[in-house]
Amino acid sequence: EIVMTQSPAILSVSPGERATLSCRASQSISRNLAWYQQKPGQAPRLLIYGPATRATGIPARFSVSGSGTEFTLTISSLQSEDFAVYYCQQYHNWPPGTFGQGTKVEIK
Amino acid sequence: EVQLVQSGAEVKKPGESLKISCKASGYSFTSYWIGWVRQMPGKGLEWMGVIYPGDSDTKYSPSFQGQVTISIDKSTSTAFLQWSSLQVSDTAMYYCARQPDAFDVWGQGTMVTVS
Numbered sequence: 448e449i450v451m452t453q454s455p456a457i458l459s460v461s462p463g464e465r466a467t468l469s470c471r472a473s474q475s476i477s478r479n480l481a482w483y484q485q486k487p488g489q490a491p492r493l494l495i496y497g498p499a500t501r502a503t504g505i506p507a508r509f510s511v512s513g514s515g516t517e518f519t520l521t522i523s524s525l526q527s528e529d530f531a532v533y534y535c536q537q538y539h540n541w542p543p544g545t546f547g548q549g550t551k552v553e554i555k
Numbered sequence: 556e557v558q559l560v561q562s563g564a565e566v567k568k569p570g571e572s573l574k575i576s577c578k579a580s581g582y583s584f585t586s587y588w589i590g591w592v593r594q595m596p597g598k599g600l601e602w603m604g605v606i607y608p609g610d611s612d613t614k615y616s617p618s619f620q621g622q623v624t625i626s627i628d629k630s631t632s633t634a635f636l637q638w639s640s641l642q643v644s645d646t647a648m649y650y651c652a653r654q655p656d657a658f659d660v661w662g663q664g665t666m667v668t669v670s
Contacts, residue, residue: 541602
């Protein structure tokens with residue numbers, strides 16, 4: 448089973464600043480990685496998957512980089528609606544399609 | 556519009572059985588895997604398993620193999636997640652989601668409380 452590790456667990460950022468979230472895989476997953484956003488009381492929402500495909504309606508301030516085992520999600524200028532928990536998930540080798548433990552982006 | 560609509564919240568006692576549902580609409584039900592994801596209170600997301608409605612091929616996470624059963628009813632475009640004997644530790648929110656590769660469309664979640 449591939450283990451996904453996210454860091455940091457909590458990221459404190461001021462509105463308008465850049466946020467950088469990391470996700471590491473225990474073995475190579477090529478670029479078969481997805482990022483999700485979850486707000487309190489809501490279902491997760493797909494943000495970005497694959498090399499750099501944003502899901503429908505996701506703004507361009509969300510971008511990703513990396514391949515193999517190291518990945519980064521960058522939010523270029525945090526808006527109030529971006530404060531949430533973010534999960535990465537590998538779909539390279541399943542079952543299971545493992546998730547990271549999440550990074551909470553909170554207001555500084 | 557592609558939608559997954561899940562059944563309502565459940566409160567059950569330990570040892571009871573349960574079957575929750577996820578009704579798909581707006582796309583070809585038999586062409587995409589549908590999966591289930593668990594989220595225990597205050598915790599992260601856990602991939603439970605998926606089923607391909609086209610041929611009912613089912614894949615489970617080792618953590619959930621033998622603990623739950625995933626099934627479908629093609630006639631109603633509905634996926635199911637069931638337990639034969641619930642435990643207190645099954646208390647969680649359960650989401651269904653469509654999986655072309657990543658989970659691109661999610662249901663609203665079904666809260667299961669076992670107490």
